[in-house]
Amino acid sequence: MSDLTSEAAARDAADELRAKRAEFVLDDGTVYLDGNSLGALPRAVPARLADVVEREWGRLRIRSWDESAWWTAPERVGDRIGRLVGAAPGQVVAGDSTSVNVFKAVVAAVRCAADGRDEVLVDAATFPTDGYIAESAARMTGCRIRAVPAADLADAAGPRTAVVLVNHVDYRTGRLHDLPGTTAAVRAAGARVVWDLCHSAGALPVELDAHGVDFAVGCTYKYLNGGPGAPAFLYVRWDLQPRFDSPLPGWNSHADPFGMTAAYRPADGAVRGRVGTPEILSLLALDAALDVWDGVDLAAVRAKSLDLTDFFLRCVAAYAPGAVTPVTPAAHGERGSQVSLRTASGEGRGLMAELVRRGVVGDVRPPDILRFGFAPLYVGFADAERAARVLGEVVGA
Ligand SMILES: Cc1ncc(COP(=O)(O)O)c(C=O)c1O
Ligand SMILES: Nc1c(O)cccc1C(=O)C[C@H](N)C(=O)O
Numbered sequence: 001m002s003d004l005t006s007e008a009a010a011r012d013a014a015d016e017l018r019a020k021r022a023e024f025v026l027d028d029g030t031v032y033l034d035g036n037s038l039g040a041l042p043r044a045v046p047a048r049l050a051d052v053v054e055r056e057w058g059r060l061r062i063r064s065w066d067e068s069a070w071w072t073a074p075e076r077v078g079d080r081i082g083r084l085v086g087a088a089p090g091q092v093v094a095g096d097s098t099s100v101n102v103f104k105a106v107v108a109a110v111r112c113a114a115d116g117r118d119e120v121l122v123d124a125a126t127f128p129t130d131g132y133i134a135e136s137a138a139r140m141t142g143c144r145i146r147a148v149p150a151a152d153l154a155d156a157a158g159p160r161t162a163v164v165l166v167n168h169v170d171y172r173t174g175r176l177h178d179l180p181g182t183t184a185a186v187r188a189a190g191a192r193v194v195w196d197l198c199h200s201a202g203a204l205p206v207e208l209d210a211h212g213v214d215f216a217v218g219c220t221y222k223y224l225n226g227g228p229g230a231p232a233f234l235y236v237r238w239d240l241q242p243r244f245d246s247p248l249p250g251w252n253s254h255a256d257p258f259g260m261t262a263a264y265r266p267a268d269g270a271v272r273g274r275v276g277t278p279e280i281l282s283l284l285a286l287d288a289a290l291d292v293w294d295g296v297d298l299a300a301v302r303a304k305s306l307d308l309t310d311f312f313l314r315c316v317a318a319y320a321p322g323a324v325t326p327v328t329p330a331a332h333g334e335r336g337s338q339v340s341l342r343t344a345s346g347e348g349r350g351l352m353a354e355l356v357r358r359g360v361v362g363d364v365r366p367p368d369i370l371r372f373g374f375a376p377l378y379v380g381f382a383d384a385e386r387a388a389r390v391l392g393e394v395v396g397a
Helices: 003-014 018-023 045-057 061-067 073-084 098-111 128-140 150-156 179-188 238-243 269-273 280-293 298-319 349-357 381-395
Strands: 092-094 119-123 144-148 161-167 192-196 215-218 233-236 324-326 338-343 363-365 369-373
Touching (some): 003 298, 045 061, 045 280, 073 269, 092 269, 098 128, 098 215, 119 128, 119 150, 128 144, 144 150, 150 161, 150 179, 233 269, 298 338, 349 363, 349 381
Parallel strands (some): 161 192
Antiparallel strands (some): 338 369
16 A cells, blocks of 8 residues: 555544545545536435425425425525525525526626726636626626736725625636635725635635625535536625615515515515526425535535645645646635646646546546546545546556
8 A cells, every 4th residue: 555545544534524425426436526516416315306396296286385385495595505605594595596696796786886886897717607797797787897816806996896706716726715805805995795606615614794795606516516507596795685686676586476566676685686486496406415514514624625635736746746737726725625737738638538437537627727626525535545646647657
């Protein structure tokens, strides 16, 4: 056994989250490092989903909106997500996609900005959908849009800025941006901030309330394991809710949806972020998936994530020297829960295809970034060691 193999075994044996892995459906022949794109399936989901389909839908039918509490599921599931992102109950609603929630949040933020604020700032390296939606939202609200590197957004926010849209963790590099500092600076400049938590929710403690974040959005199919196309979420800080003027005021956000009145009157609270009928099957699959988080301390998740990614980086340096360069920061304060490696050859797809063929599943962001996501609830140190060893074999180091 190599030193790294025995170190991995010792670390796995000492891992306090070790038992969580058994709560997921995983094929032990495969190292799954793509949970930053699609989280693994929690074991409890299929039976719960079968019950929702067969009993709640099949037998109770329309009665389930009340008797199975379908109608209030977006807020109930939202509160469960809230615990994982540091939001007190009543501020998070689950539903729609991240793209749609970006739209709601950015337009609503512009609508509650003071007169004369007509600038939308967007993280220059943003995941594309946020940039596309922000550009459209800016056009619709008469704002101009400016792309600024995430690290410079705090300084860039000024008297004309209405809203800043920024990713908490960069999807390509795995860089963690400064949420407390950027939020404080944007708010001090009199603007609002919208954080995209797609790559941080369930990966590290976020603490939205503690840092005074205005709005946040995120998906639930990555580290929250909600399943493909699982509903996203929207956080609107409690004191902004009375001013949250949704650009998509569907009937589910009405104060009296079954009054069916012609005039729109927004509901109070997080419900105001809803639009149309909730996607009950995927919402309740997500609800069941969130059970794996019961009793889990996000600080322990973060500690393991950093240990895992540190260890993986050491293994990569040992097994594949010179073949790849980490683009994920070494500093813990600047790292999410993924490791991105730039290939020396400039080629990514072929390399990743070979890794996948050999049982190591990551993904590629073209042309030359190999991404490896470390979901601390089910990835272990032996996985990290094996992934790096196979990478070394593939690059012929
Ligand atoms: C940072 C970020 N924002 C948004 C999205 C996608 O949004 P949607 O759920 O609308 O597809 C992703 C991933 O797909 C993402 O990584
Ligand atoms: N949402 C995805 C999908 O529907 C298909 C494939 C991948 C995704 C992703 O989530 C990609 C991911 N946001 C990324 O960081 O690149």
